[in-house]
Amino acid sequence: MTNFHFRLGTEVDEALRAGRPVVALESTIVSHGLPRPDNLHVARRIEATVREAGAVPATIGMVGGRLVVGLDDAELTRLATVDGVAKLSVRDLAVAAATGADGATTVAATSAVATAAGIGVFATGGLGGVHREAAQTFDESADLVTLARTPIAVVCAGVKSILDVGATLERLETLGVGVVGYRTRRFPGFYLTDAGFDLDWSVDSPEQVAAVLAARRQHGVQSGGLIVANPLPVDEQLDPALHDRTLAEGLALLERDGVTGKAVTPYLLAHFHSATEGASLAVNVRIILRNADLAARIAVAAARTAST
Template sequence: MIVTDVNIQLGAEVKAALATGQPVVALESTIVSHGLPRPDNLRVAREIEQVVRDNGAVPATIGMVGGRLVAGLDDEALTRLAVGENVAKLSVRDLAVAAALGVDGATTVASTSAIAAAAGIGVFATGGLGGVHREAAQTFDESADLTTLSQTPIVVVCAGVKSILDVGATLERLETLGVAVAGYRTDRFPGFFIRDSGFGVDWRVDTPEQIAAAMRAQRDQGVHRGALVVANPLPQDEQLDQDLHDRTLAEGLAIVERDGVTGKRVTPVLLSHFHAATQGRSLAVNVRIILRNAALAAQIAVAAGSQ
């Protein structure tokens, strides 16, 4: 590994790819350390990287190891973040303090986007974005993903936001912050576990080449510095059953209200309920989402490199 001029270490393969103009896809590490149960987390992390390779790009999983930011974790470092007991969850605001303390840390959508863009990586695959929480009018609870994406020129391939969030408010905030949102082969904004959150999108793109053309246009225009969010829904037959989803969400929201759960505790409580109530089916959907998004992100990176 080497240190770049922005003090980010690059894995050897990522360094070579960036130097020679090969397509690279950024991947987050929070899904590895905090999003999936052990021991499945490490296996799925490796599968995600392999899907990127299978679609013609180089994977750059991003994280912090011993206080050092790394874009392109090797398997030893990936394993360290997957099995470690005290791996911190790092958003952008946490990076400097975490580095000073020499911690191991997994990067969120916000921090992965910022680090990737700083390292010269233009495409990022994740599961779903953070957003505005349902009780945000009282708690002001809103993910740092949104403000970071407003300042970060990167394409983010995701499955929308989880339906446990306030989807409508999240889309309004993205619009206010100047973050472009396009549906991939759809006019509807996906709700992570389900392909239609009930809200539409302003733009539709149907090929990786169209997305790559938008990347080039943004760069050439020099006007917009925010992200392009590509919302990639699961096929109908791979989403969580709609009735099961709606019932589970209603039950979870009732539990949150009954138990007085507020703030940052709401999301993990609701996700834990989804996992238990669906007998693991929501987790299987989660894995399908990130694998599909990794494939599309690699195809976009390849298309961008060929234009």
């Protein structure tokens, strides 16, 4: 993995040197995924959740052209409140650094930077994937190809239900990215507990995930990421009928307004928030907090395994 020029936050630096558990967190959810002022409040709750489960949070972002692994509260506040924060995938990092930009890292960029920093577990909400109509548009998230070459465990609620879930799973298989369900054999669909697709593998505990990561290291075979798909309980998901209706409306608006590329996801998420009168936002927050908790427990188990 390419070595990026970045600064480690003091707490993250100390934790990594001591072999203590650390969980990477993205900043795109802070600057682009949640509305103000909820975004900053939720970002702090995510970090607190990681701490409560025994790990150190490392929110990754770019401030004034400098990548930071473990934003402090002032830097987190800056990315949550200032205008013009760029959405950074891996390809954008060098240009943003050279131009002194403030930037929020996507799943792809966060995974790459976290791995370069020596962090093995990452919590996010939903993974990017193959977009609908990709056969015509070739629109596919950089998350997929980045995870194909980045050995990090990503805890997520599957892929966002606004995407082509089946095609995304096919691409993950082709790219050699492992997928396991956490206490499930069905792949979750972000807002929905079940996206309608079976999984070959399931794990039942953070310790079992840590054992998978340890086995991968012991084999010494080059591999990509491991997706730990953590579904919402059925009683916490977005109402499926409301979800389907809102998605159909959003896709129609997307076509009407000619929105493409990386603008698609924030556009549709904003539509969900508006059309569901905040219900989707509440679900989104539950997703990321649950994933942060599980990722921290996996990181703790992995650190324990590495020390024995």
